[in-house]
Amino acid sequence: MTAQSALLETEAQESSTTDEELAGRRAANGSSERGGAVSTPDYGEKKLPQALIIGVKKGGTRALLEAIRVHPDVRAVGVEPHFFDRNYEKGLEWYRNVMPKTLDGQITMEKTPSYFVTNDAPKRIHSMAKDIKLIVVVRNPVTRAISDYTQTLSKKPEIPTFEVLAFKNRTLGLIDASWSAIRIGIYALHLENWLQYFPLSQILFVSGERLIVDP
Numbered sequence: 001m002t003a004q005s006a007l008l009e010t011e012a013q014e015s016s017t018t019d020e021e022l023a024g025r026r027a028a029n030g031s032s033e034r035g036g037a038v039s040t041p042d043y044g045e046k047k048l049p050q051a052l053i054i055g056v057k058k059g060g061t062r063a064l065l066e067a068i069r070v071h072p073d074v075r076a077v078g079v080e081p082h083f084f085d086r087n088y089e090k091g092l093e094w095y096r097n098v099m100p101k102t103l104d105g106q107i108t109m110e111k112t113p114s115y116f117v118t119n120d121a122p123k124r125i126h127s128m129a130k131d132i133k134l135i136v137v138v139r140n141p142v143t144r145a146i147s148d149y150t151q152t153l154s155k156k157p158e159i160p161t162f163e164v165l166a167f168k169n170r171t172l173g174l175i176d177a178s179w180s181a182i183r184i185g186i187y188a189l190h191l192e193n194w195l196q197y198f199p200l201s202q203i204l205f206v207s208g209e210r211l212i213v214d215p
Contacts, residue, residue, distance in 0.1 A: 044101035048092065051109040051133040052125065054194075055116025056184055058147040059137035060208040065111045067215055075100040077110040084125055085118040092128065111135075117183070117190050126197040134198060139208030141185030148181040 053061050069076040081087065083095045102108050115121040116136060125132060138144075149162045159165070166182060168174040177183055184190075194203065 044103045044106075046096050046099045046101055047108050048096055048128060049099065049108045049110050049132070050129070051107060051135065052115065053109070053111030053113070053135045053137065054121070054125075055113045055136050055190075056138060056144065056187070057113040057117075058144050058151065059113065059139050060206075060211045061111045061113045061137050063215070064135070064137050064206060064211060065109075067211075068109070073105060074107050074109060075102045076108070080112040080114075081110055082112050082114065084121040085112070085114050088120075088124060116194075119193060122194045122197040130197075132202070134194070134203045135206060136187075136203060137206045137208050137211065138187055141182075141187070144185050144208075145181040148184065152181075 053065055055061065065076055068074055077098055077100065081095065081098045083090070083098070087094065099108050099110070115125070125134075145166070146162065149165070153159060163170060165179050166176060168176045175182060177186065
């Protein structure tokens, strides 16, 4: 129950990352490494990631990342770089500098859930590393949408009800698939874009529900 509670709590804390947070985290990482407070000392080198958690928002990506990075051969960025959707113009050297230092044999990875629904992300990631491993955490699209809405509601309590946003016509049961909370959960729609650049053998799908029950 303790593990389940911890995973639920980290999933609930998923949020976007600002440049200020990235800068602060890099500074904190540098300080802790010099003080010997983390497992990898102040040597090794920063490398581009070999694996990415690309989605989905409110699927449990934070919980998954925290579970994976417990492994001593994995080093991960604690915040979301948003390189392939918001910061691509800053270049690969900026992206590399965001990464933690790794030793030979260690894997570098990061997670930014919005990559999965960003049209240009597959092409950009493929141009960086065509053999990269991709991880997608999926959960029931309805519960995912509700979780997404709840997070937005906590920041903007004035927004309309879930039902108002979700339905074009409640009587006829017509769903508004253009609303982002629903559109993100149409997984097949977004997956088609990724399969133009990556084979299924390079994509691992993780059940968000199973992740909570049996991490």
